[in-house]
Amino acid sequence: MTFGEVPDERFLLLVYRVPSSTSRARVAVWRELKRMGALYVQQAVCVLPDRPGVRERLGKIRARIGELEGESMHFVLDKVEEQERHMLVTSFKENSAKEYAEIVEECETKFFKEIEFERFRENYTFEEAEEIRQDLEKLKRWLRKVEERDWMGAPGRDVATAKVAECEQLLEAFEADVYERVGGSEQG
Structure with a gap:
């Protein structure tokens, strides 16, 4: 069975256990692994591509798992069957594509609407522009994080990048309008 062009990738497998006395510890470990882009194959078992920096972060x-009185085992998967490798690569791509789609949705349903709403309200204040600027910075950070863990070149990156750039253009136009309306009156 052939699946097309799938890179001959080495993977890292992490199997861990964190004491069940508190969910806080389990959630903290899960959250950090998800931030890295780990793909969970079942509870407390995840896979990451063997890429520069990943082993150090995994270490x-x-x-941290040890500090929480848990245990972990780390394996390097040198030889992964083509079908499983294809499934892993596909799953990594799907995860990243989903995140890119969420960024696009955030731009379209919240950011664009926020600027439209403030224009409708004629709320041309420095404070509002600054608040929207902070929202844009959050979007940019989110996009950078998704790009960093987009191990396999998922679809949607270009669209997400374009939407965030569109957000920036909308904000710059809004800021220009704020300056024109109140910029001179705030000096004094």
Whole structure:
């Protein structure tokens, strides 16, 4: 069975256990692994591509698991069957594509609407422009994080990048309008 062009990728497998006395510890480990872009194959078992920096970050998470009185085992998967490798690559791509789609949705349903609403209200204040600027910075950070863990070149990156750029253009136009309306009157 052939699946087309799937890179001959080495993967890292992490199997861990964190004491069940508190969900806080389990959630903290899960959250950090998800931030890295880990793909969970079942509870407390995840896979990451063997890429520069990943082993070091994984080592820190394993140390944290130890501090939480948990245990972990780390394996390097040198040889992964083509079908499983294809499934892993596809799953990584799907995860990243979903995140890119969420960024696009955030731009279209919240950011664009926020600027439209403030224009409708004629709320041309420096404070409002600054608040929207902070929202844009959050979107940019989110996009950078998704790009960093987009191990397999998922679809949607270009669309998400374009939408965030469109957000920036809308904000710059709004800021220009704020300056024109109140910029001179705030000096004094």
